[in-house]
Amino acid sequence: MREYWEQQALLQKDAFLADLKSFLAINSIEDMSTAAAGKPFGEGVAQALEAMLDRGVHDGFQTKNLEGYAGTISYGEGDDEIGVLVHVDVVTVGEGWITPPFEPSIRDGKIYARGAIDDKGPALAAYYALKMVKDSSLPLQKRVRLIIGTDEESGWLCMKYFAEHDQVPQVGFSPDSSFPMTHAEKGQINPTLTIPHHVPLGNPKGLRLVSFISGDQGNSVPDKAIAVIDFDHDAKDEATFQEIAGGWAEFLRLHQATGNLKQTEAGQLHFSIAGKPAHGMEPFRGVNAGTLLALFLKTLSFEASEYSFLSLLSDILHEDHYGEYLHMACEDEVSGKLTVNAGILRYNQQEGGSVRLNIRYPATISCPEYVEKLERRVDELGWTISNLRTSKSHYVPKDHPVIQTLSRVYEEHTGMTAHLLSSGGATYAKIMNAGVAFGPLFPGKESTAHLANEYAEIDDLLKAMAIYADAIYQLAK
Ligand SMILES: [Zn+2]
Incomplete structure (x- = not known):
């Protein structure tokens, strides 16, 4: 189904880019000076979360806002659930930007803005992927939930709150790292x-x-x-x-x-x-x-x-x-x-x-x-x-079905072998029993997360969108 998803992703291009620009224009750096009830990490982060959820409502999804700590956009029915975990908060901007970090600018097929690759660009690509799955009307056996966090770059209080007030999916992926996929994270x-x-x-x-x-x-x-x-x-x-x-x-x-x-x-x-x-x-x-x-x-x-x-x-x-x-x-x-x-x-x-x-x-x-x-x-x-503070490590064995499925999808879409990666850092993937970090950065591409002039290549985001749609479908069908 590679071709089908690729075509669908290309059809989204204009709408996606327009959405992405307005989404990246929101300054979603955590700002406790504007924190209030329903906005635990400040005005900007809350606005970015609401922008995602509003889009979900507009497109006919079920959405939920957990007091501003996290949000969910769900599709489908069933007891089993697939989670796709993203975040809308961004790190501070620092020095050295050529164009202002919250005025997205496109040059040479790249969109430059704080959050372009970490993680608002991928988050929106994952949302569009879910929308493509919904629009396809293909039958699914499992429910899919896009879970949107708001405090990934600081204390992960968002996911702590989510775990206390909702049910964390057992299986899924987080588009907040590199392709092919990270299956082991150090503690x-x-x-x-x-x-x-x-x-x-x-x-x-x-x-x-x-x-x-x-x-x-x-x-x-x-x-x-x-x-x-x-x-x-x-x-x-x-x-x-x-x-x-x-x-x-x-x-x-x-x-x-x-x-x-x-x-x-x-x-x-x-x-x-x-x-x-x-x-x-x-x-x-x-x-x-x-x-x-x-x-x-x-x-x-x-x-x-x-x-x-x-x-x-x-x-x-x-x-x-x-x-x-x-x-x-x-x-x-x-x-x-x-x-x-x-x-x-x-x-x-x-x-x-x-x-x-x-x-x-x-x-x-x-x-x-x-x-x-x-x-x-x-x-x-x-x-x-x-x-003394400790945090647990995370590991999903190579032969786990989620890894088998995502490897197959990745290989079909890229023609490359899905070598498994490990990381010294942590992503939301570790919250799920069988969660892996899956994209969006393709092998050999420069990572500009947390740096000045952060960017995402637009073609790569569209390619990731097609992969995510296929992955959601294959995991949930
Ligand atoms: Zn991130």
Whole structure:
């Protein structure tokens, strides 16, 4: 039925583009300053949700608004249900846009706007797919529900609310990732490691770590670190400063890093260094500015708790992307290696040291077992764990019918093999027992989600629309 769905998708092109432009023009960044009853994530997000639901009502679907947290557009009857999970909230815009992010602009067959590929473009394509299935009047055995979330980019409170007030489908897909499909998503362990500050008994060199600041999100690699160091009384002499400055210059050269050191009038030393930002699920793609700065500072002489902070950062966490020094290294065939990111690093004389980690564990391993390993190791190092948050991993076996069906549809439509993917990130697919992330980005295409000048290729959205229609039909027939 590939040709039929492709033709139908092409017939939708003009209407779809007009709809897409007005949909993308809604600024649906979460804005709690305009939050109210029925609009828990603010005015813009609520407006985007209503735009989808209004379209559903207009086209004769049954719709439901769950107090602004989520919405559903359903078609068909039956006890069994297929879920298609999308989201209408978008991330903040950032700098560097050529055309305004909420004034959709078409250039070279691409539509540029915040949300074009993540996830409003795919969400609308999935809606049109459902409409094509309805208009075809082909008989279905199962009910299909498009479930629209509003808080995917932040706390997933939308899906929490949905799960508490409605029934989550067991089987389905989420058009919020890449083709062919992601069947395994890593789980997360997010602890804060802390160590108190001890009053020094006396330090031969008299150095003190006044403050250390690096990173502000657990799931990002810090791209900057700053530290302030002070001396005790008579150690402030010129010779010491020259010695440290010389070592610092050599260190920067050796690590090909950009940094700065200056001495204030009061004699304090201010260090800063640049790293390379990356997503916390791929720490090996970045350079952690915090652990790098600690690597240098540890060569100076500090008292016990300051030294312990610097040595945790430099001896254990620096470039320990796979958790070997944390004694947690492991991997599985479907989702690869456990990864560790040290995202927020702090020290000051009042509170001592703290390090927020974002650990992503392979989809098929046991989370409690690895939390225990972490606890043992942290204890051994003389640190304490606080504010521990975990989230489960997700895995649908290769031979599950949903994967078989979606693979067949994908292969028919593209002529390519449906190699299964895994991810360190999470999509709504993990909410469904047998849920996979399915498209919309085709293999080899650039992902501009969360970046400036985000775009979607219009032909690709239409192709995805045809695939989604076929997929909905094949899963529900
Ligand atoms: Zn998304």
